[in-house]
Amino acid sequence: MIAQAIVDGFLSGAVVALGAIGVTFSLSILRFANFSHGDMLAVGGYVALFVLALVAGPGMLNSSFLSTPIAPFSFGWGVPLALLFAMVVAVAVALLLDALVFKRLRARGADPLTLVFASFGLALVLRNLVLLLFGPDAHNYSNEIQMAVRLPGPVLVLPDQILVFGVTLVVLAVLWFFLQRTRYGMAMRSVAENPVLSSIAGIDIASTIRLTWIVSSMLAALAGVFYGVTVQVRPEMGLNLLLPLFTAAILGGVGSVSGAVLGALIISLCENLLSLVIPSTYKPLVPFVLLLLILYFRPAGLFAPKGR
Amino acid sequence: MSTRTHLLRAEGVVAGYARDLPIVHGVTVGVAPGEILVILGPNGAGKSTLVKSLAGVVPKFGGKVLLDGNDVTAMPAHRLASAGVGFVPQNANVFTSLTVHENLRIGGYLLSRVDLKRRLDEAYARFPDLGLRRGHAGHALSGGQRQMLAIARALMMAPRLLLLDEPSAGLSPLMVSEVFTNVRKIADSGIAVLMVEQNVKAGLRIADRGLILVTGSTAYEGDARSLQDDPVVAQLYLGRHADTHVDATTHATDGSAA
Numbered sequence: 001m002i003a004q005a006i007v008d009g010f011l012s013g014a015v016v017a018l019g020a021i022g023v024t025f026s027l028s029i030l031r032f033a034n035f036s037h038g039d040m041l042a043v044g045g046y047v048a049l050f051v052l053a054l055v056a057g058p059g060m061l062n063s064s065f066l067s068t069p070i071a072p073f074s075f076g077w078g079v080p081l082a083l084l085f086a087m088v089v090a091v092a093v094a095l096l097l098d099a100l101v102f103k104r105l106r107a108r109g110a111d112p113l114t115l116v117f118a119s120f121g122l123a124l125v126l127r128n129l130v131l132l133l134f135g136p137d138a139h140n141y142s143n144e145i146q147m148a149v150r151l152p153g154p155v156l157v158l159p160d161q162i163l164v165f166g167v168t169l170v171v172l173a174v175l176w177f178f179l180q181r182t183r184y185g186m187a188m189r190s191v192a193e194n195p196v197l198s199s200i201a202g203i204d205i206a207s208t209i210r211l212t213w214i215v216s217s218m219l220a221a222l223a224g225v226f227y228g229v230t231v232q233v234r235p236e237m238g239l240n241l242l243l244p245l246f247t248a249a250i251l252g253g254v255g256s257v258s259g260a261v262l263g264a265l266i267i268s269l270c271e272n273l274l275s276l277v278i279p280s281t282y283k284p285l286v287p288f289v290l291l292l293l294i295l296y297f298r299p300a301g302l303f304a305p306k307g308r
Numbered sequence: 309m310s311t312r313t314h315l316l317r318a319e320g321v322v323a324g325y326a327r328d329l330p331i332v333h334g335v336t337v338g339v340a341p342g343e344i345l346v347i348l349g350p351n352g353a354g355k356s357t358l359v360k361s362l363a364g365v366v367p368k369f370g371g372k373v374l375l376d377g378n379d380v381t382a383m384p385a386h387r388l389a390s391a392g393v394g395f396v397p398q399n400a401n402v403f404t405s406l407t408v409h410e411n412l413r414i415g416g417y418l419l420s421r422v423d424l425k426r427r428l429d430e431a432y433a434r435f436p437d438l439g440l441r442r443g444h445a446g447h448a449l450s451g452g453q454r455q456m457l458a459i460a461r462a463l464m465m466a467p468r469l470l471l472l473d474e475p476s477a478g479l480s481p482l483m484v485s486e487v488f489t490n491v492r493k494i495a496d497s498g499i500a501v502l503m504v505e506q507n508v509k510a511g512l513r514i515a516d517r518g519l520i521l522v523t524g525s526t527a528y529e530g531d532a533r534s535l536q537d538d539p540v541v542a543q544l545y546l547g548r549h550a551d552t553h554v555d556a557t558t559h560a561t562d563g564s565a566a
Binding site for chain 2: 183186187189190193194196197198199200201202203204205255305
């Protein structure tokens with residue numbers, strides 16, 4: 001039971017980590033708490049659902065190649081294609097929202113709290129748009145039955161979950177390389193610490209902010225699609241994930257990508273382990289309690305970048 | 309004002325943080341290649357605001373700034389960097405969460421890979437102490453090492469003009485001497501240096517010319533030696549007694565209007 005809870009914690013934590021990285025970017029580079037980030041996960045998840053419905057539906061775009069599951073997984077090549085579309089649409093939506101709302105507010109010298117309230121409003125718009133277009137019901141990407149893999153413990157894991165976890169690890173490695181080794185990644189890190197000094201060094205802050213939206217929304221779309229693959233998509237999924245995402249970012253230390261990942265794993269492990277001893281209806285309380293504890297005992301987070 | 313051909317020529321600069329409350333009121337400055345112009349003045353005179361406005365990080369509400377004859381008045385900070393202006397702020401002048409090497413790489417953000425490598429080698433040759441600490445994080449450096457790193461970072465783009473905001477602030481006398489020796493060498497290599505400084509004696513010692521700001525306007529201007537010897541400057545800023553009393557708002561040691 002405990003081994004199963006630990007493995008489940010790691011698997012669900014991987015999806016939360018992808019979303020939490022976007023939150024930590026928002027807090028450190030964009031310098032406000034973006035409460036619409038959770039709903040960007042939902043946008044990604046639902047765009048993928050739309051693409052999958054097209055390739056599996058009766059219309060002209062029907063493709064058995066894309067909709068036939070690839071054993072041992074529950075889905076076919078349609079999911080990678082849908083993921084690609086989800087990322088493109090999420091990036092477009094993020095850049096559009098920035099251009100229409102956040103950029104204008106920054107130009108007027110709005111304080112971070114104004115941006116936070118604007119993000120609240122946008123979250124409601126996105127959530128209700130999803131509700132309007134797709135209805136209130138939950139949807140699965142696939143109804144195929146999968147055979148669980150039996151690991152020592154004994155622990156049962158679905159092939160979809162193993163794949164999602166593996167791809168998440170690869171994405172995190174690529175992100176680490178991007179941030180540590182490329183000039184654009186270094187620009188994002190420097191703007192997170194000191195925008196004025198960055199601009200003096202020749203870094204265009206406006207471009208770096210756009211890049212931050214692009215990276216964050218791509219990761220959000222990825223997390224949303226992975227959530228759809230391993231759980232299901234629901235219009236309120238963004239709202240439900242918001243607290244774990246923010247808790248992970250704050251627990252890990254604002255501005256720390258590795259901290260956000262570790263924070264997400266800690267939250268998911270706590271949720272899954274505690275669900276062995278408390279009713280599962282209290283599970284959403286876990287990130288809330290962790291957030292209160294971290295804010296009380298270590299407000300800078302566990303792995304905050306030194307020197308900031 | 310010097311008759312040498314100015315690399316930077318700022319005329320009637322009005323700058324501050326709010327349009328209706330400017331801190332710098334119509335200041336005119338110029339600095340030539342290989343020259344050090346030190347800007348002195350009491351606290352609140354607008355020295356830092358002036359240099360920040362020239363670096364593009366504080367808005368200008370009036371006047372004109374020419375760099376090598378080109379109007380750069382409205383140019384944002386990141387474009388001034390590529391136009392040949394390096395700036396070392398007084399505070400938060402290194403990225404403390406990044407290593408020495410990463411700080412220098414950020415300084416050369418706009419360079420090609422080949423040029424970046426060459427400039428990194430040059431930076432480590434110019435500041436050997438940084439070479440020994442290239443993997444150290446900015447927050448782990450001493451005040452003097454941070455100042456060296458900040459200057460090295462600003463030099464990565466091989467600027468034609470270097471703006472320094474109080475480079476001696478918070479440093480030990482030994483480190484001040486080392487920093488100023490380096491600043492003189494930088495100027496001698498042909499870079500124009502405009503430096504705000506509270507340490508009047510040390511600043512005038514390495515400078516070619518000086519300008520004294522009082523409440524956002526130019527009060528004195530002249531070559532560094534004459535400012536050092538000026539009785540009013542000595543009385544007001546160097547702590548020496550002067551034999552004569554001169555109206556501080558109208559005095560200019562080189563005869564130019566102040």
